[in-house]
Amino acid sequence: xxxxxxxxIHLLCxxxxxxxxxxxxxxxxxxxxxxxxxxxxxRMLAATLRRFFVGVDASVTLLFASGVGMIMAAGGFRGxxxxxxxxxxxxxxxxxxxxxxxxxxxxxxxRAVEESAWPVAAARLDTVRKLxxxxxxxxxxxxxxxxxxxxx
Numbered sequence: 001x002x003x004x005x006x007x008x009i010h011l012l013c014x015x016x017x018x019x020x021x022x023x024x025x026x027x028x029x030x031x032x033x034x035x036x037x038x039x040x041x042x043r044m045l046a047a048t049l050r051r052f053f054v055g056v057d058a059s060v061t062l063l064f065a066s067g068v069g070m071i072m073a074a075g076g077f078r079g080x081x082x083x084x085x086x087x088x089x090x091x092x093x094x095x096x097x098x099x100x101x102x103x104x105x106x107x108x109x110x111r112a113v114e115e116s117a118w119p120v121a122a123a124r125l126d127t128v129r130k131l132x133x134x135x136x137x138x139x140x141x142x143x144x145x146x147x148x149x150x151x152x
Contacts, residue, residue: 003073010066013059018139020052021132029129042121046106046113049128053102060095067091083149087142094138101131 028048032041067088071077105127112121 003070006066006069006073009062010070013063013066014139014142017056017059017063018136018143020056021136021139024048024052025129025132025136038118038122039116042109042113042118042125045125046110046121049106050110053106056098057102060098063091064095081149083145086145086149090138090142090145094135094142097131097135097138101128105131 029045032045036044071080071084105124109121109124109128112118112124
């Protein structure tokens with residue numbers, strides 16, 4: 001039963017993180033660009049990201065905890081299936097990208113917004129967009145490995 005609970009938490013957190021990136025990338029940002037002037041758009045997107053990142057902080061933490069929990073429940077790290085190793089490797093890369101966004105780029109974005117330095121804020125937001133795009137692609141690859149990899 002603990003494996004099933006860990007799997008549920010794991011899938012819920014992965015869906016939140018990857019689904020949230022897709023929502024931000026394909027819906028929220030384009031809508032903000034189409035309807036808001038740059039100062040208001042940058043303020044709104046910085047505030048939206050701040051709220052989203054609180055959930056991502058929890059999701060990333062729970063993803064690693066539940067993933068390791070499932071590995072331990074299945075007998076430990078010895079003899080892992082290639083797809084588990086692949087998912088964990090990609091997840092480490094995704095987490096590193098997220099930590100860089102959260103600790104560096106987003107902090108600079110918030111500072112630029114607070115100082116009304118709109119060109120700097122726009123450049124930082126563009127960096128966030130590019131890195132989130134990369135993480136979104138990696139997240140889709142993880143989903144593919146998790147599902148398609150079961151057949152192999």
